[in-house]
Amino acid sequence: MISTLPAFLFSPVFAAVAPDAAKGSTLDKGIVIGFILFFVVTSIVITWWSSRSTKSASDFYVAGKGVPWVQVGIAMVGSYLSAASFLGCAGDIGVFGIDSIWLSIGFFGGYMAVLLLIAGPLRNVGSYTVAGALHRRFPDDRVKLAVMVCTIVISTFYLVPQMLGAGLLFEMLLGWNFVGVTVGLGVLMSIYIIFGGMKSTLYNQVIQAVFLWIAMVVLTVMAYFIVGDGSFSGILKTAYETVPPILAGKNPEAVQAIAGLSAEQAITAVRQIMPTADSAMSIGVKTDSTLAMISTVIALVFGTAGLPHILIMFFTVPSARAAKKSVTLCIVALGIFYLCAIILGFLLFPAIYPKLVNWISQGASGVGLAKNMAVLDISNMVGGPWLMAIGAAGAVAAILSTSAGLMITVASSISHDLYKVYINRNATEKQELGIAKITTLVMSAVAVGLAVLLKNENIAWLVMLAFGIAASAIFPAMLATLWWKRTTRQAVISSILTGLAVSTLFIVLLFVKGVKYKFLGLSVAGGPGLFGVSASFIVLFVVSLMTKDTGKDPDQFMALAHKPDVD
Amino acid sequence: MSEPDITHSSPPLSGMRRKVLVNFGLFFLFFFFYLGAAVVQTPACKSLAVLPVLGMPFGLLVSLLVFPVSWLLIVIWFKKAR
Numbered sequence: 001m002i003s004t005l006p007a008f009l010f011s012p013v014f015a016a017v018a019p020d021a022a023k024g025s026t027l028d029k030g031i032v033i034g035f036i037l038f039f040v041v042t043s044i045v046i047t048w049w050s051s052r053s054t055k056s057a058s059d060f061y062v063a064g065k066g067v068p069w070v071q072v073g074i075a076m077v078g079s080y081l082s083a084a085s086f087l088g089c090a091g092d093i094g095v096f097g098i099d100s101i102w103l104s105i106g107f108f109g110g111y112m113a114v115l116l117l118i119a120g121p122l123r124n125v126g127s128y129t130v131a132g133a134l135h136r137r138f139p140d141d142r143v144k145l146a147v148m149v150c151t152i153v154i155s156t157f158y159l160v161p162q163m164l165g166a167g168l169l170f171e172m173l174l175g176w177n178f179v180g181v182t183v184g185l186g187v188l189m190s191i192y193i194i195f196g197g198m199k200s201t202l203y204n205q206v207i208q209a210v211f212l213w214i215a216m217v218v219l220t221v222m223a224y225f226i227v228g229d230g231s232f233s234g235i236l237k238t239a240y241e242t243v244p245p246i247l248a249g250k251n252p253e254a255v256q257a258i259a260g261l262s263a264e265q266a267i268t269a270v271r272q273i274m275p276t277a278d279s280a281m282s283i284g285v286k287t288d289s290t291l292a293m294i295s296t297v298i299a300l301v302f303g304t305a306g307l308p309h310i311l312i313m314f315f316t317v318p319s320a321r322a323a324k325k326s327v328t329l330c331i332v333a334l335g336i337f338y339l340c341a342i343i344l345g346f347l348l349f350p351a352i353y354p355k356l357v358n359w360i361s362q363g364a365s366g367v368g369l370a371k372n373m374a375v376l377d378i379s380n381m382v383g384g385p386w387l388m389a390i391g392a393a394g395a396v397a398a399i400l401s402t403s404a405g406l407m408i409t410v411a412s413s414i415s416h417d418l419y420k421v422y423i424n425r426n427a428t429e430k431q432e433l434g435i436a437k438i439t440t441l442v443m444s445a446v447a448v449g450l451a452v453l454l455k456n457e458n459i460a461w462l463v464m465l466a467f468g469i470a471a472s473a474i475f476p477a478m479l480a481t482l483w484w485k486r487t488t489r490q491a492v493i494s495s496i497l498t499g500l501a502v503s504t505l506f507i508v509l510l511f512v513k514g515v516k517y518k519f520l521g522l523s524v525a526g527g528p529g530l531f532g533v534s535a536s537f538i539v540l541f542v543v544s545l546m547t548k549d550t551g552k553d554p555d556q557f558m559a560l561a562h563k564p565d566v567d
Numbered sequence: 568m569s570e571p572d573i574t575h576s577s578p579p580l581s582g583m584r585r586k587v588l589v590n591f592g593l594f595f596l597f598f599f600f601y602l603g604a605a606v607v608q609t610p611a612c613k614s615l616a617v618l619p620v621l622g623m624p625f626g627l628l629v630s631l632l633v634f635p636v637s638w639l640l641i642v643i644w645f646k647k648a649r
């Protein structure tokens with residue numbers, strides 16, 4: 001066994017890769033820079049255009065609540081697809097084999113809870129922030145404070161790996177300075193959030209999502225016919241014969257034997273040297289814990305439904321029905337994307353097997369390199385430098401769109417839920433917007449600073465923690481508020497604090513004991529999913545039965561949350 | 568800053584039970600399929616996962632089925648939740 005599942009789940013991208021690591025690939029830097037410039041210029045033009053119509057707080061926070069559902073659905077795809085999805089999902093299969101397919105499926109599944117349980121009612125009762133929705137039923141400032149703390153922690157844990165990933169990607173591909181890239185990215189996102197608010201963020205996310213999605217689909221279709229001869233069974237047959245690169249790369253004899261061979265020849269040669277080794281279709285090359293798998297699945301399903309940067313997007317559409325339609329579009333698009341990522345992962349064996357094995361043979365940094373570069377390398381193979389450059393630009397687009405969504409979420413939360421509630425209750429709309437803009441700058445600086453500080457650390461588990469905290473602290477409270485009339489103010493606060501406490505325990509254990517430490521049999525790097533969600537729901541239920549404050553007119557709240565849909 | 572208008576909302580609580588049944592029913596259907604598919608793909612269920620079905624291992628098949636099953640449930644949901 002190589003590691004437990006959750007540790008891998010969010011570790012595919014940017015796990016400490018050496019600079020100049022892309023040596024050997026034929027990346028055309030000019031084309032990559034051209035595409036990146038396209039994104040930068042497009043972002044600035046969109047920001048300038050949307051800034052003209054961003055006047056009020058509603059415009060800034062939720063784009064005036066009148067954005068068409070198609071646009072929000074596509075933007076959701078952009079907000080959710082990080083570089084880990086674009087490069088890492090397929091790359092991880094290329095390293096470990098079939099064990100890694102659940103990286104893609106796991107990410108995909110989260111939106112079903114969002115659609116069926118959260119989207120519609122949340123849109124009906126919410127205004128600008130996630131905390132606002134809960135506060136509507138339980139007008140207690142402590143509810144806002146607790147959710148705001150969770151929002152900041154979740155978004156920071158999610159944002160830092162994005163910034164770190166961007167810096168490492170540019171350093172790896174183009175040899176650019178890590179600090180310069182992360183600062184540049186922070187400045188770019190700050191500009192388009194500060195001047196264009198949510199409207200600009202949504203438009204940019206739409207462009208980036210469309211680019212990213214098309215890049216993945218085109219690449220997979222081309223690779224399927226060029227490398228896989230249009231036969232899925234043929235691709236699986238090759239995978240059955242293949243010794244996973246993570247095993248072959250650690251066998252010096254195998255590494256030596258494949259020098260100069262084609263992928264097909266190399267697969268046969270390695271199998272002859274390692275006849276009893278597991279294949280890329282073997283289960284257990286990477287996953288060794290069913291408990292960890294369950295915890296991860298719970299964190300992903302319930303965590304997505306608690307991610308503030310996803311949930312606030314429902315406030316940008318005109319109605320609950322529009323919110324549901326946008327999530328549906330997002331689910332279909334994500335499904336096709338992740339299905340492509342899985343197929344592409346298996347296509348890496350017949351395409352670039354010798355390269356994968358060679359990368360792995362370089363040690364820990366080589367493993368990161370294989371996961372990061374595999375998709376770009378197969379792009380080069382099937383479509384030449386242009387497709388490779390498009391792939392690289394796609395990864396950048398993924399990072400930009402996800403990070404922007406996270407930053408505007410924190411800005412909204414601090415200005416609306418902290419400043420307006422605890423610091424200046426009489427704040428004007430202008431003052432509140434000013435705080436949101438300052439927060440964007442500060443958040444950007446904090447994320448860049450943390451990315452620089454943690455550059456040499458493998459902090460990919462932070463994203464898993466973000467899902468775990470969202471699942472434990474936000475989701476149970478949100479679900480009960482929206483659906484259970486009997487739940488109480490005390491129960492909601494207790495549930496949030498319990499989820500946060502269990503998550504904090506995992507964070508402390510991670511820092512003190514390290515990523516390999518197991519708590520009650522569950523790897524701490526897998527996040528608090530199973531324990532956090534269970535504890536939070538139990539507390540919610542018990543405290544609800546013990547207390548009586550069911551909020552401000554729960555009947556009316558339920559009627560509003562579940563009012564009949566209108567377009 | 569405008570808050571959602573609740574004065575014009577009708578009280579649809581009579582249909583609430585049906586809505587809970589449909590939404591939670593479909594969600595749990597999805598969740599247990601999703602969780603089951605994930606567990607099948609672990610070493611604990613290796614013997615089941617490797618059984619060949621429709622030209623591929625059972626574990627891979629049920630994992631990939633998560634995609635169409637989700638889409639099917641969404642179609643059902645849009646029809647039932649009207």
